[in-house]
Amino acid sequence: MTSPTSSTRHVTAERVSEWLDGDISEREATAVRAHVAACPACADLVNELRGQGESLRELGRPEPPATLWSTIEGVMDAEDARAERGRWSWPSWLAGALGGAVTAAVAVWLVVGGRATTAGASGSLAAVGGIDGALAARSAGASGTGSDPLLIEAERELERAAASYAKAAGRLRAILDREQALWDPARRARVAERLARLDDAIVHSRAVADRDPGDGTSAEMLFSAYRRQIDFLAEVVHRGSPGIEEGLR
């Protein structure tokens, strides 16, 4: 078993982000640069962050939230998990031993619970608009968790959280709809265009999550997309009518 070292240990997404922003010392930047040059996974991360940064900059203010790191960090965690490393852990002394009675009970729960989850999420996501199709795909993908009761349980928790994000975004969207009735068409169009991009990001994240239901990393991506949308909506709502951008000064 090899030990993790500074050269094999992946750079955190936060550190990469700080590096791209020029917010770290030259010494640290040199170390990050060297690692990225030798590590394909981190190079991909850098490219992804750069790409996301550029596309988000096109949206203008507000800038993407700092929560972006968590999404990328999840990917790196998965990488880390694959790497050999020393750890203290609970043992798997009963791993995989599920009784027939438990399995049967879960099968019943799957049918009932799965239907309830789909219905609940559908209602809240519909308010956001533009991603109903993705929701349908998501529901269909739930069967991909197979018969592992813990995966199904986890998927349900993640779906609840996604529904909460969607609900919050929906409430902000409703406020925005009222506010922008007072705006000029050009401003409405600009906001609509940016929201469409953020919706696309959610749809894309949904699709990624659907490919591996019950995967925490892809769920993090989806949550991050929702957070970006919520941040943007909140910012636009606070700016309010034309002219408020100049602030109160």
Added chain:
Amino acid sequence: MMAAAARRPPFSDGAPLAFGASTLSLALVLIAVPRASWAVVGGDAGTLAAPASPPAAGAGPVRAVDGRELIVPIPGAERLRVDNPLGGIVVRAWDRADAMHIVADKQSSSPEALARLRVHFTAWAGGEISIEARVEAGGRERALPLSASRVDLVIEVPAELGLEAKTFAGDLSVTGLRAGARLETTGGRIVVNDVHGRVITHQLRGGQSVAAVEGDVDLDGVEGHMHLDRLGGTRVEARVVDGDIRAEDLRSDDVRLSATTGAVVLFGVLRPRAHYDLRSYGGEVRVAVVGAPSGFELRARSSVPVVSAIPLVTLWQKGDRMRAVTASSGARVTSTATTATAAARPVVELSSVLGRVVVESVPLVDRLQ
């Protein structure tokens, strides 16, 4: 918490723990700390073997429980990352500078599910410590939340250790740290107390209470109330969509509090040259100035007239926006005030699209009582 305390031998026939080269030394000096009926002792990387005992009749719902408690030397550690999607995290400083104390409790509805909950401790060569709770599901370990199983972590650390901690539905509590904290949770409550260094939070729902922080504070939430108290960094920023923000005794020069549907309340002394920016879309925005106001400039936006218990002189007004100064300082502005005096006035920006904007004066004696 434990409806059915597990009675089991501390070690049995499980496979030894695997430690990498960098952590081997740690494994050899693990210190035993008895914890109820289970423990890890010495360098024996033992495992728990016996399934949880069933509870006594009438003891309530069956809950399989298990736990571990470790004191781990962490020489040279600089940063702690804790990722627990399965439950809560409590991190507090203790008086040892070279070791950390970890208590991990797990519980589930069945021994089978319990056995699939894991907690990993890793000491990285670069000075980072990571503690991760994982569930074995779908053939591999995953960072996933569960509703019927949970792992709760209580960690005591050297105060100078930087912290990143993340939960899904579990609460996050941090006390006594001196190198800042970055906290993220989907549905847990965040509580921070007595921390030096920058504090950053991200939360979907659950509410946040942040007090006695000497460092910049940046709080982000979607649902839930925020309570800020005795913050002393250069900058304080808090944003929430659905929830109130109540801030007391802020000693920062740059304060930005923003709620979309909730109220924003600032209670305390206004500092010279400080800038306060309080905004809400639908809620009331209120400043309660403690003590005799030394004069401030008010920039307000409100669809209804600003309510102020402190006499104001309006400098400018257009639509729902206005600028004013307190009456005493207004007199100085129009007569003898110097530029330096004007620059020393705190600026208070208050904005509510639908709610009221209120300025109150609270006698210091009331505050002290």
